[in-house]
Amino acid sequence: MSTTTSDPETVSIKHLSFSHQNGTKALVDVNLSVQRGSRVLLIGSNGAGKSTLLQILAGKRMVPAGSVELLQHDVFRQSPPGVTFLGTEWAMNAVVRGDIKVSVFLDSVGGYRHKARRDLLLGILDVDLEWRMHQISDGERRRVQLVMGLMAPWDVLLLDEVTVDLDVLVRHDLISFLIKETEERNATILYATHIFDGLESFPTHVVHMRDGTLVDQPVPWPIRNVEATHTSLYNLALTWLKEDRAIRLSAEAAGQRTKRGARDSDQVPTDSETFYKKYDYAH
Numbered sequence: 001m002s003t004t005t006s007d008p009e010t011v012s013i014k015h016l017s018f019s020h021q022n023g024t025k026a027l028v029d030v031n032l033s034v035q036r037g038s039r040v041l042l043i044g045s046n047g048a049g050k051s052t053l054l055q056i057l058a059g060k061r062m063v064p065a066g067s068v069e070l071l072q073h074d075v076f077r078q079s080p081p082g083v084t085f086l087g088t089e090w091a092m093n094a095v096v097r098g099d100i101k102v103s104v105f106l107d108s109v110g111g112y113r114h115k116a117r118r119d120l121l122l123g124i125l126d127v128d129l130e131w132r133m134h135q136i137s138d139g140e141r142r143r144v145q146l147v148m149g150l151m152a153p154w155d156v157l158l159l160d161e162v163t164v165d166l167d168v169l170v171r172h173d174l175i176s177f178l179i180k181e182t183e184e185r186n187a188t189i190l191y192a193t194h195i196f197d198g199l200e201s202f203p204t205h206v207v208h209m210r211d212g213t214l215v216d217q218p219v220p221w222p223i224r225n226v227e228a229t230h231t232s233l234y235n236l237a238l239t240w241l242k243e244d245r246a247i248r249l250s251a252e253a254a255g256q257r258t259k260r261g262a263r264d265s266d267q268v269p270t271d272s273e274t275f276y277k278k279y280d281y282a283h
């Protein structure tokens with residue numbers, strides 16, 4: 001692994017807080033420094049802020065000037081080159097479900113410019129250029145997305161749970177490819193996922209996100225516990241998420257935060273009551 005403390009910072013986040021348009025606080029005073037060549041796994045419960053953080057790094061959300069830099073560029077105002085973001089919402093886009101051949105689709109997004117990498121990725125992701133985008137499975141469509149997203153060489157790759165519908169073999173080969181890419185090209189990956197199978201040798205660092213905050217700066221992986229035995233990623237995530245839930249429940253009990261799902265008045269039907277009444281065909 002080529003990362004050293006003298007390497008330039010790839011990611012620099014300083015005192016970043018962020019609320020969504022409806023006022024939901026998604027990030028609170030986040031500070032993060034990531035060195036070039038790192039593979040950072042973001043671990044946190046649903047709603048911890050992982051996607052929001054990755055979207056901000058991808059320049060998709062406006063943040064105060066100077067608070068978030070990638071490769072020494074302000075992510076929102078200077079749009080750093082060499083940054084690729086791959087998220088799950090892509091598969092919902094009508095264009096990628098249209099009647100179009102994969103070869104045509106990939107060429108339309110610049111595949112011909114990166115032919116060698118494109119062909120390598122077609123093999124790794126087991127994609128057939130003859131497939132038609134409206135006649136393939138969700139996992140196959142995801143594989144096409146990954147070929148598209150990864151074929152231009154990137155310096156920073158932001159992955160938001162994109163391996164969720166891949167079969168185990170394709171996922172395994174993809175993870176191996178990503179590790180090789182970061183080692184050979186000193187590129188950097190930040191990856192948010194809840195699936196830890198086959199990922200043990202992937203991260204160089206792990207980050208625990210809780211309630212919009214970073215519990216710590218990236219911790220080098222693997223972590224050894226006090227008996228110097230190896231902790232699996234799955235067990236680490238389970239331990240961290242149990243802690244998070246215990247902290248949340250005790251804050252709720254102490255009245256320091258509102259219980260999830262609590263409403264101002266019992267008279268107002270909950271969203272789920274309204275939903276089930278609407279679709280209750282027995283009445």
Ligand SMILES: Nc1ncnc2c1ncn2[C@@H]1O[C@H](COP(=O)(O)OP(=O)(O)OP(=O)(O)O)[C@@H](O)[C@H]1O
Pocket residue numbers: 020021022024025026044045046047048049050051052053
């Ligand atoms: N578009 C949005 N508008 C309002 N609130 C949002 C929006 N997207 C996310 N949130 C809220 O922001 C907080 C952080 O959400 P985020 O999606 O970043 O979490 P996450 O860690 O990626 O969760 P998951 O593991 O479920 O993907 C949550 O409280 C969530 O409900």
